[in-house]
Amino acid sequence: xxxxxxxxxxxxxxxxxxxxxxxxxxxxxxxxxxxxxxxxxxxxxxxxxxxxxxxxxxxxxxxxxxxxxxxxxxxxxxxxxxxxxxxxxxxxxxxxxxxxxxxxxxxxxxxxxxxxxxxxxxxxxxxxxxxxxxxxxxxxxxxxxxxxxxxxxxxxxxxxxxxxxxxxxxxxxxxxxxxxxxxxxxxxxxxxxxxxxxxxxxxxxxxxxxxxxxxxxxxxxxxxxxxxxxxxxxxxxxxxxxxxxxxxxxxxxxxxxxxxxxxxxxxxxxxxxxxxxxxxxxxxxxxxxxxxxxxxxxxxxxxxxxxxxxxxxxxxxxxxxxxxxxxxxxxxxxxxxxxxxxxxxxxxxxxxxxxxxxxxxxxxxxxxxxxxxxxxxxxxxxxxxxxxxxxxxxxxxxxxxxxxxxxxxxxxxxxxxxxxxxxxxxxxxxxxxxxxxxxxxxxxxx
Amino acid sequence: xxxxxxxxxxxxxxxxxxxxxxxxxxxxxxxxxxxxxxxxxxxxxxxxxxxxxxxxxxxxxxxxxxxxxxxxxxxxxxxxxxxxxxxxxxxxxxxxxxxxxxxxxxxxxxxxxxxxxxxxxxxxxxxxxxxxxxxxxxxxxxxxxxxxxxxxxxxxxxxxxxxxxxxxxxxxxxxxxxxxxxxxxxxxxxxxxxxxxxxxxxxxxxxxxxxxxxxxxxxxxxxxxxxxxxxxxxxxxxxxxxxxxxxxxxxxxxxxxxxxxxxxxxxxxxxxxxxxxxxxxxxxxxxxxxxxxxxxxxxxxxxxxxxxxxxxxxxxxxxxxxxxxxxxxxxxxxxxxxxxxxxxxxxxxxxxxxxxxxxxxxxxxxxxxxxxxxxxxxxxxxxxxxxxxxxxxxxxxxxxxxxxxxxxxxxxxxxxxxxxxxxxxxxxxxxxxxxxxxxxxxxxxxxxxxxxxxxxxxxxxxxxxxxxxxxxxxxxxxxx
Numbered sequence: 001x002x003x004x005x006x007x008x009x010x011x012x013x014x015x016x017x018x019x020x021x022x023x024x025x026x027x028x029x030x031x032x033x034x035x036x037x038x039x040x041x042x043x044x045x046x047x048x049x050x051x052x053x054x055x056x057x058x059x060x061x062x063x064x065x066x067x068x069x070x071x072x073x074x075x076x077x078x079x080x081x082x083x084x085x086x087x088x089x090x091x092x093x094x095x096x097x098x099x100x101x102x103x104x105x106x107x108x109x110x111x112x113x114x115x116x117x118x119x120x121x122x123x124x125x126x127x128x129x130x131x132x133x134x135x136x137x138x139x140x141x142x143x144x145x146x147x148x149x150x151x152x153x154x155x156x157x158x159x160x161x162x163x164x165x166x167x168x169x170x171x172x173x174x175x176x177x178x179x180x181x182x183x184x185x186x187x188x189x190x191x192x193x194x195x196x197x198x199x200x201x202x203x204x205x206x207x208x209x210x211x212x213x214x215x216x217x218x219x220x221x222x223x224x225x226x227x228x229x230x231x232x233x234x235x236x237x238x239x240x241x242x243x244x245x246x247x248x249x250x251x252x253x254x255x256x257x258x259x260x261x262x263x264x265x266x267x268x269x270x271x272x273x274x275x276x277x278x279x280x281x282x283x284x285x286x287x288x289x290x291x292x293x294x295x296x297x298x299x300x301x302x303x304x305x306x307x308x309x310x311x312x313x314x315x316x317x318x319x320x321x322x323x324x325x326x327x328x329x330x331x332x333x334x335x336x337x338x339x340x341x342x343x344x345x346x347x348x349x350x351x352x353x354x355x356x357x358x359x360x361x362x363x364x365x366x367x368x369x370x371x372x373x374x375x376x377x378x379x380x381x382x383x384x385x386x387x388x389x390x391x392x393x394x395x396x397x398x399x400x401x402x403x404x405x406x407x408x409x410x411x412x413x414x415x416x417x418x419x420x421x422x423x424x425x426x427x428x429x430x431x432x433x434x435x436x437x438x439x440x441x442x443x444x445x446x
Numbered sequence: 447x448x449x450x451x452x453x454x455x456x457x458x459x460x461x462x463x464x465x466x467x468x469x470x471x472x473x474x475x476x477x478x479x480x481x482x483x484x485x486x487x488x489x490x491x492x493x494x495x496x497x498x499x500x501x502x503x504x505x506x507x508x509x510x511x512x513x514x515x516x517x518x519x520x521x522x523x524x525x526x527x528x529x530x531x532x533x534x535x536x537x538x539x540x541x542x543x544x545x546x547x548x549x550x551x552x553x554x555x556x557x558x559x560x561x562x563x564x565x566x567x568x569x570x571x572x573x574x575x576x577x578x579x580x581x582x583x584x585x586x587x588x589x590x591x592x593x594x595x596x597x598x599x600x601x602x603x604x605x606x607x608x609x610x611x612x613x614x615x616x617x618x619x620x621x622x623x624x625x626x627x628x629x630x631x632x633x634x635x636x637x638x639x640x641x642x643x644x645x646x647x648x649x650x651x652x653x654x655x656x657x658x659x660x661x662x663x664x665x666x667x668x669x670x671x672x673x674x675x676x677x678x679x680x681x682x683x684x685x686x687x688x689x690x691x692x693x694x695x696x697x698x699x700x701x702x703x704x705x706x707x708x709x710x711x712x713x714x715x716x717x718x719x720x721x722x723x724x725x726x727x728x729x730x731x732x733x734x735x736x737x738x739x740x741x742x743x744x745x746x747x748x749x750x751x752x753x754x755x756x757x758x759x760x761x762x763x764x765x766x767x768x769x770x771x772x773x774x775x776x777x778x779x780x781x782x783x784x785x786x787x788x789x790x791x792x793x794x795x796x797x798x799x800x801x802x803x804x805x806x807x808x809x810x811x812x813x814x815x816x817x818x819x820x821x822x823x824x825x826x827x828x829x830x831x832x833x834x835x836x837x838x839x840x841x842x843x844x845x846x847x848x849x850x851x852x853x854x855x856x857x858x859x860x861x862x863x864x865x866x867x868x869x870x871x872x873x874x875x876x877x878x879x880x881x882x883x884x885x886x887x888x889x890x891x892x893x894x895x896x897x898x899x900x901x902x903x904x905x906x907x908x909x910x911x912x913x914x915x916x917x918x919x920x921x922x923x924x925x926x
Contacts, residue, residue: 046510047852087778091769095839098846117846150777150784153809157729160913162623262726262913263623265615296564297543297555307552310611313619333619365560372562375581379511380853 025402026378028388029222036210037233040388041225042217044381048118050126050220051385053103054134054232055213055393058110058206061179061245061323069151069186070194074139074202075103075110076147081140083132090129099126101133107180108323109393110206113385118219127228135235137203139196152188165259166267166434173255173430174271174327178248209236215388217381248273248325251428261435266339267331270346270431272424274319274328277394281419283407285319285328288416290366291358292350293317293330298365304349305332311342323394328424339437350426357417371405492862492872493685495692499701500673503692504862504872505685508855514681515855516588517577518596519863521676522669524571524647525796526707531661533649536569537613538665542576543567544605546598551605554591561587571643572795573867579856582682586691593695596675599666606659614655617648625725625908632721633733633906641712641798673701676866680859712737712798719904727910729784732813734820735800735904738897741793741870754792755881756889757801757897762840763832763890764788764803764823770836771823772803782811782819795868800904801897813907827894831887844882 029041063071079101080087094101099116112134116126158164168183175181186194214229250273275282286294293301293316305315312332320326330350334342358366378384378401391400495503523535545551558565563580578588621627631646638644649657677696679688715737738757745751765772765788772786786805803824807816851857865872 048849049853088769088774091767092835092839095767095769096835096842098842098844100850115850117849122846146778146781149781149809153729153784153806157727157806160726160728160910161625265618265623295559297552298559303552306612308608310608311615313612313616334615335618365556369559369562372560372581372584373564374562375511375513376562376564376579379513379855382853 026384028391028398028401029225030392030398031226033209033214033230033233035230035233035236035238037212037214037229037236038392039225039229040213040215040392041222041229042384042388043220043222043225044217045219047381048219049115049381050118050123050218051113051115051216051381052130052228052232053111053113053215053385053389054130055109055111055215055389056207057108057211057242057323057393058202059106059108060182060184061107062202062206062242063179063182063186065182066190067194067198068182068190070198070202071110071206072105072184072186073144073147073151073191073194074137074199074206075105075112077139077144077199078112078133078137078203080143080147081138082129083136084138085129085132086140087143090133093125093129097122097125099129101130105184106322107182107184111389115382127231131231131235134207134232137199139199139203141196144194144196144199148191148194151185151191155183155185155188155191158185162261162263162265162267162434165261166269166432169257169259169434170269170271170329170430170432171327173257173432174251174273175248178324179245180248180322180324180326204237205239205242207236208239208241209233210238211241212236213389213392215385215392217385217388245324250325250425251430254428254431256431257433258436259432259434263435264335265333266336266342266436267333267434268339268343268346268432268436269329269331270343270429271327271329272426272429273325275321275423276325277321277323277390278396279321281423282319282321284411284415284419285423287363287366287370287408287411288353288358288420289317289319289328290370291362291416292353295366295369298369300349300353301330301346305342305345309345311338311345315346336435336437339433339435343431343433347426354417354420354424354426357420358413360413363411363413363416367408367411370408374405377401491685494872495689497672497693497697499697499699500671501692501696501699502676502866503689504676504678504866505683505688506678506680506858506862507683507685508680508852508858509682511855512582512682513579513855514582514585514679514683515577515579515859516585516592517575517678517859517863518592519676519678519867520574520669521572521674521795521867521869522665523569523573523795524645525642526669527642527645529645530653531657532645532653533613533617533647534653534657534661534665535574536647536649537610537654537657538662539567539569539574539576540609540613541601541606541662541666542595542599544602544609545600546594547600548598549591549594554595557587557591563588569647571647573864575863575867577856577859585679585681585683585688586695589691589695592677593699596670596672596696597699599670601659601663601666603659606662610654610657613648614651617651617654620648621646622651625723625727625910626731628725629723629731629733629906629908632723633735633904636719636721636906637735637737637800637904638712638798641710641796643796643798668705671702671704672696672699674704676863678859678863678866680855680862709797715902715904718900721904721906722909723906724909724911726913727908729806729908730813730910731804731806731908732816732820733802733804733906734817735802736898736902738790738799738801738893740791740797740799741874743869752881752885752889753893753896756885756893757790758792759832759837759840759882759885760827760890760893761788761790761801762843763827763836766840766843771826772805772820775823776805776816776819780819781808783816784808786816786820793865793868793870793874817905824894824898828891828898831891833887837885837887841879841883844879848879 031039058071060071103112114130116122172181216225293299301315305311312334315332317330319328491507493505543554558578561584563578565578567576635644741754742750776783776786783805788803790801791799803820805816862872
């Protein structure tokens with residue numbers, strides 16, 4: 001009876017999926033520039049806006065232990081002096097036309113984003129500044145000295161705050177000698193030693209035309225998109241692309257870090273190396289995690305820890321797919337007196353999930369949400385720009401978005417159970433507790 | 447604003463969004479046909495309706511994507527709370543997910559999730575808002591569920607007793623363990639003596655500990671009524687069809703008499719006020735505020751008409767971009783600070799605002815030195831106003847952000863709902879760019895001289911305490 005009912009829902013979902021994908025299909029145009037950059041473009045004239053991002057494999061995973069921080073500071077300093085323009089001139093040239101220069105930085109990727117009005121004068125000035133920042137960074141020494149002091153001040157402040165302390169300890173324990181363990185911002189001691197030659201050398205080897213992925217969306221023709229991407233690509237260093245990083249190794253013993261802090265709440269993180277971009281287990285693990293702790297109010301962790309017992313404001317789990325195995329992480333904060341109770345409950349919920357898998361009903365609800373929510377993933381230019389960047393940077397198939405719902409639809413309860421059992425090992429988890437309860441105040445134990 | 451829960455996919459980014467505090471220019475402007483005449487897209491199509499029971503409906507058609515944003519705004523926030531019951535507006539927001547007769551606890555979220563939707567709610571000083579983002583055909587579900595909980599909410603002691611613990615955890619996370627949040631709470635508490643903006647939206651811990659489910663029930667009965675609500679819908683919809691749907695779902699809900707709202711005007715401040723907060727941290731921090739007016743409902747003098755806009759431009763001159771005066775001079779040139787900003791909100795329901803300056807001193811510099819440097823920058827504006835380049839830059843930024851906003855349906859819905867709920871019309875935004883463009887250097891100078899004066903100043907500073915790893919939390923223990 002239940003099975004039949006579920007099948008009916010699945011059939012309806014499939015129909016609605018096909019009609020949706022017909023409506024929502026994005027026409028992505030893709031090519032390579034003469035200088036070797038990959039370009040992803042969506043033409044859309046609804047708004048007089050142009051959005052561009054330039055992405056490089058220049059994240060903090062490219063740092064070394066000794067000079068941790070070079071990657072992030074290189075990216076940051078590129079915006080603070082280029083082609084003879086001071087930081088003040090760069091800021092003002094953009095502000096004069098209402099253009100916004102932004103970007104993202106993580107372990108894998110450094111990206112620069114530009115948003116400007118598409119009108120001719122604005123577009124021209126914005127693109128001139130954007131190209132200078134990408135192609136002609138000056139790495140002015142006086143600015144570097146100033147910014148290093150600011151960064152060190154921020155790092156020292158972070159080292160006193162429980163949330164930052166827990167994040168940092170978690171990544172370090174999870175990744176050990178792999179560069180994913182490095183703090184994206186560096187360490188006070190390493191930042192202090194960084195000089196402008198370090199930045200110039202990092203720039204020359206990491207901001208290359210052959211490594212660049214350029215994404216564009218908005219009010220421009222394909223000819224204009226070619227022109228813009230050629231210009232960006234041609235002005236970048238034409239050095240060879242870099243070697244791959246060594247692989248993440250999986251923990252073979254559990255690690256527990258208890259860190260004392262006077263905060264009123266314990267900050268608890270636990271996890272294990274998770275998945276890569278394009279990972280064959282991505283869809284079963286993603287859908288499974290929605291049920292475990294990714295689906296906001298309808299997840300098991302929220303139901304058990306918050307809704308039934310009121311132990312937390314926030315409890316969640318997520319997979320962060322990266323070039324190599326990004327973290328699978330569970331996190332929560334709870335007042336320290338009940339820290340042990342909450343952690344025990346989270347462990348029980350996780351173990352039960354891995355041992356018992358998910359129900360057909362839970363799977364159906366997860367698919368309904370993920371598939372039904374697809375139109376909201378691509379309802380703005382800025383969201384589409386981010387997808388173009390990720391598809392390009394991680395070499396995902398060009399039809400990634402078109403086939404997304406079909407991939408979700410294919411996931412079964414058996415696949416979820418099998419994938420979690422094979423990939424996620426609670427017996428070898430990393431656990432970090434900052435400002436823990438009574439048992440955690442004893443000396444750190446393994 | 448306090449959100450009902452955090453959507454954490456990637457913790458660092460989400461937290462940044464939630465902890466960002468100061469907006470340089472309040473994004474109230476939406477559209478201006480005059481300025482857009484040279485651009486290729488049409489003016490936003492906003493339509494406004496009022497049902498017989500007093501419920502307002504604002505619809506903006508946006509056909510770029512097959513999606514819809516639905517928000518229900520109640521004119522009930524911390525502003526409407528009384529002493530001893532601080533935090534009750536936010537507690538009720540949490541309870542709104544705890545079920546009705548027809549839709550039991552937890553089912554609201556499950557039904558929206560099954561429709562592919564995202565949903566959440568937030569509470570501010572001025573309002574409480576509940577929202578859903580859905581594929582466009584699912585709007586009827588959102589209306590059905592919202593209409594149900596507008597009139598049929600069940601607040602049981604059992605559900606309340608669990609949820610109040612969640613709210614107390616939220617307070618610990620948001621304020622008690624965050625030094626700058628503590629500074630901000632103390633700052634508000636002394637900047638305002640009479641006005642309810644003195645109380646934190648999350649509520650004082652003691653009030654949360656002594657609150658009961660009956661307080662939440664009373665709040666619901668008092669303020670949750672169609673004549674105290676505005677629905678905002680932005681998306682790929684037909685406005686007339688949305689009106690029909692609203693009448694079907696909300697039309698039969700009875701209006702009731704709302705309590706009289708008194709102005710609670712803040713008395714004039716006659717002399718500076720200071721407070722120091724001690725908390726575990728490394729860097730000190732300073733927050734300075736000056737009482738300032740908001741946009742007037744009916745300006746009685748020419749000054750009242752332009753002053754709020756001049757204050758917005760002043761905030762832009764001081765910290766509108768990275769090369770604006772505070773960052774350029776204090777961070778980049780004098781290197782007395784590692785972070786500085788200025789902010790001012792020109793519109794709110796309480797009709798009381800503060801012009802704020804804040805910053806973190808550089809290593810080896812004190813908050814007193816940074817205070818001096820911040821006020822010295824204010825003095826320069828008082829002496830010579832703003833440059834033509836600065837004024838033009840602020841105008842360019844406002845004009846561009848008008849266009850950029852159109853890329854986010856949610857952002858547009860937020861603006862319509864905020865303006866309507868704070869007691870201005872959303873139409874206020876039509877003249878926004880013109881009002882900003884009209885501001886002169888002399889007017890910027892004038893508002894700096896009039897409002898940014900010591901007798902009108904409140905200063906809160908963080909005195910960072912070295913962390914003793916064995917220390918217990920400060921303050922009296924919480925009883926549970």
